Amino acid sequence: MADRETDDVTGTETTGHEWDGIRELDTPLPRWWLWVWYGSIAFAIVYWILMPAWPGVHGYTKGLLHHSDRADVASDLHALDVQRGAGASMMRKASLEQIEQDPKLQAYAQQVGQSVFGDNCATCHGVGGTGGKGYPNLRDDVWLWGGSLQDIQHTITVGVRSGHPGQRLSQMPAFGRDELLPPAAVSDLTEYVVKLSGRPADAAAAARAAPVFAEQCASCHGVDGRGMQSVGAPNLTDGEWLYGADRTAIRGQIHAGNGGVMPTWESRLSPETIKALAVYIHANAGGQ
Amino acid sequence: MPTLIDKTPPKSPPKSYASTAVSAAARAKAKGDAKGGLYKPREPIYPKLVHGRWRTVKWAVLIATLAVYYITPWIRWARPGDLPQQAVLVDFTGRRFYFFDIQLWPQEVYIFTGLMVMGALGLFLVSALFGRLWCGYTCPQTVWTDLYIVVERAFEGDRNARMRLDAQPLSFNKLWRKTGKHLTWLGIAFGTGGAWIFYFHDAPTLIRTFWIGQGAMTAYVSCALLTATTYIFAGWMREQVCTYMCPWPRIQSAMLDEHSLQVAYLRDRGEPRGAHKKGQSWEDRGDCIDCNQCVVVCPMGIDIRDGSQLECINCGLCVDACDDILGRLGRPTGLIAYDSVDAVAARANGQKAVYKLVRPRTVFYAFALAVVSALTLWALIGRPEAELHVIGDRNPVFVRMHDGAVRNGYTLKIANRTFADHRFEIVFSGIEGVRLSQPGRAAGASIGVVVPADQVVAVRVFVTAPPNDLRPASLPGRFVVRSGDIESSAKTVFLSGAANQ
Structure with missing residues (x-):
């Protein structure tokens, strides 16, 4: 048993341990700190019981609450699908012209289109859709591949020089570089x-x-x-x-003979979304 | 406001505390506050029932104001369509305020500002002329306290009986009277909070849904809050609300002057006061017989004979009490009366009392009140039936077409304040030959848009100006929306992109 004694200078009891004449003062942790520590231990035990906690050989302990972040995300996505279902089914059934002419459908397409355009198209064509050098302006009335609803829908679906089997493809020859012309x-x-x-x-x-x-x-x-x-x-x-x-x-x-590349969106956006996007671009453009 | 300074010497000379340090609690104890502490405990007030002219007026005002408060939400009012059929309704969900034929939108909150300023100026004017009539007669604190005292009196009797009861040890008699009083108070408090919420919801619907737990959460919270405040303010705090919490007693002292009417004790006529035996002469003495009736009826617990005081709410109950006694003594009434400081002083000096209603202060208050009232009324009457707001596109600010024509995009918000659907024709003026279009629609000289009754519709409008290279970068333009006689317009700018070339 160690020899506890009181240090003369500080008046504090020592732990009794001595190393080469150096003794350690016994200054206990504050009581509140200890209670927080005990509380954390109690919390951890409750947490192990309620929540997924311990890894095992075949999976992990599920906990009484059966919580799963993956399941939460899946159910949230499902709820979103249900919520969007009505709008999406309207977009599926209606033709592009019907969507554009019906005020309610057009408003839906504008909302969806604006958000999808911002996420996917604005990088090249600009948030306002006015494009830039090498990136066509989508707000005016000049179209390389046609400005009708169907043309725009097709361009978005297959892309330009995108490698898609049905891609929009044109090749301006490099007359000077390839020495086709002096x-x-x-x-x-x-x-x-x-x-x-x-x-x-x-x-x-x-x-x-x-x-x-x-x-x-x-x-x-x-x-x-x-x-x-x-x-x-x-x-x-x-x-x-x-x-x-x-x-x-x-x-x-x-x-x-430069020519830019526009990706195909067929695999990335649903047909309803592409429809909405086509209507959004057409309705806000200068026509054709 | 001139105040009468009490020049009587204090009853005991101030003690010296120099010998030892004495705590505030000890000092309070020495002054007779048995519990000690920094603050003097509230001295209970047992206002005695009084009859008389001002008490009758107070009863009438009490009944009238409570009737207005409780009945108003139940008045039905025919409005077209699905609009609420309640005459007075603050519809937070629909974002409208209905007051009989007037319907206000949230952006018209300035009308309420006008009403508030009118209310403040009206109070100033009335205070300058007649003193604190608001406090004494119409303030909810006064009205509900009065009502609570009626209940208290019904259960516990008048002043003397109440004082006896409070001094008694707890008994069955005391218990049931106190319990009955508090339960009735709580009932009235609940009725007060319960009536309040009908101003914010359809009353006949809410009175059903409230009891089955289907009402709005705000209704329950508001009801609970107002129940609590009514019970606490009118039952327990009473005059302390006026004396310690309300800012108005402080503010109003700046509104009053020596010509304002206020409850005043006619010192020159009353003093020297003293007991009077029947048959004794009234020579060489004042009319005040020191019967203390003016004190025992006072709901604020003050002695009006000490002069005008901050606590006095000008309710006039002491006037009634004094007049009653004077009548029995066969002396002329009016020893305590609504009077002005100036008139009291004039009479004391043997001059004729003059009442000046027209003074710079009252003229100013009346003028300011008239101006604000006229402005508010003008704003209310002159509200447009349709309102147009225009927001120009920020990206792109303009689009150039292949032929050099330039297009600008705008979002127009058209508010239809009428109770009928309207088809508004939108035109753009300021630039020759422009064509207007909506997304996905063919262009034309104008656009027609249907705005349903009592709604705001946002419309996207493209304005395309013909090619013109000489156009300045920014051109003033104006949108006009019109449906029959109803018209609204808004200024905007058209950006030609000339600066970007």
């Missing part, structure tokens, strides 16, 4: 395209490029340069330029 012809074509969009251009260069345009470009962009939505060829006569309106940008596009 640099002088690319420059002349640039003047021709600038002239097409109604802007002042070098008339002589444009005239030189006219046969080249008819031979190389008209098959997709049309003889008059108005484009062709069935093959995703943009209209060259309007004021809309996906990669920029100035000569450098146009020349760069003829040289390198």
Whole structure:
């Protein structure tokens, strides 16, 4: 038994243990602290009994309350499905035109569409849907692949250059980079395209490029340069330029033939959601 | 307000505490408070029943105010459609306030502000003219305390009987009288809280659902709260609410002046006071026979002969008590009367008492009251039947079409305050040749939108302006919604995007 004695300096009892002449004062923990500790132990025991706690060989102790976070999430998701069920079934039955024309269905589509657009589309097309360089503006009335409800629904479903079997696919040749045309012809074509969009251009260069345009470009962009939505060829006569309106940008596009990728959403969004999204985009766009 | 300063010397000279430190409790004990403590315990007040002119007025006001309080929620009022059929209803769920033919929306809360200011100015004016009539006659604290004293009197008898009963040890007689009184008080308190909640729900529905546990939680909580406050304030605290809790006695002393009417003891006529034997001469003495009746009837427990006091609620019961005694003595009444400080002083000096109702203060209060009343009434009458608010899209602020046309998006909130559905025609003015459209609809010069009765509808509107390169970046515009005679408009701006080119 250790020899407990009172320390002269502090007046506190020592524990009686001594190491090389050093003795330890016996300063007990505060009583409240001990009670918190005992309380925690009691809580832990109650918790083991009520809640899942101990791992075993085949699973774990379930606890009297049978609590399961996985089951909670599953039931919450189920409740959400039930809650959305009515709206989703309406969206399934109605045609795109019906959804857009019926005020109630359109309001539903706008709500769903806005939220889905913000989550999935806004990254490239912007929160307001006005796009940017290389990302089409979805609020105006210019469409690469068609701006009807069905066209928009199809584009969202299959994507553009997405690898989906039914993908929207167009390939602008890289006339300059792949040396399909000499640099002088690319420059002349640039003047021709600038002239097409109604802007002042070098008339002589444009005239030189006219046969080249008819031979190389008209098959997709049309003889008059108005484009062709069935093959995703943009209209060259309007004021809309996906990669920029100035000569450098146009020349760069003829040289390198850029084309962006839009993913397919078929596997990620339900058909009802894609319908709602198509109506949302169409209703808030400038028409067609 | 001039106050009469009591110049009588204190009954015992102040003690010196220099010898030893004495606790506040010990000092309180020395002053006769047996329990000690920092505060003097409440001295019980046993107001005696009195009859007379002002008591009659008080009974009438009591009955009238309680009747208004209890009956109002039960008045039915025909309104079209599904609107509540209750004349006075604060409909929190529907976010409307109904008052007979007036229906207010939450954004019209300024009308209540106007009413509150009118109420305050009205109190100022009445106080400046006639003193604390509100406190003495119409304040709920006074009315319910009066009602509680009626109950107390019915169970325990009048002043002397009550004092005897309280001094007795507990007995069956005392027990049943006290129990009966408190149960009746609680019943009245419950009735008070119970009537309050009918102002917030359809009364005939709530009176059924309340008893079967189907009422709104707020109804139970409000009822419980008002039951508790009524029982405690009117049963237990009484004059202490006025003296210690209510700010109005403090504020009103700034409203009163020497011309305001207040209950006053005519010192010059009453003094010197003293007992009077029948047949004794009234020469060389005052009319006050020191019978103490003015004190025993006072619900505030004060002696009005000490001059005007903060506690006095101007209820006039001491006037009635004194007049009764004076009548029996065959002396002219009015020794205690509603009178002004100025008039009392004038009479004491042998001059003619003059009552000045028109004074700068009263003129100002009346003018301010008239202005605020007129403004509130004007705001109430001039409320538009339709209201339009416009929020311009923030992203994108504008969209340029392939031909250079520019489109702006707006959200319009159209409020239809009438009780009939209206088809509003929306037009945009300020820019030539604009076309309006809604999401997914063809464009036109205007848009028609149906707004159901008593509802707000939010409409998305796109405004497309024809191509014009010379347009400034920001153009003022105006939306107008119109349905027959009903019209509302709101200013907005149209952003052409010129600055972004």
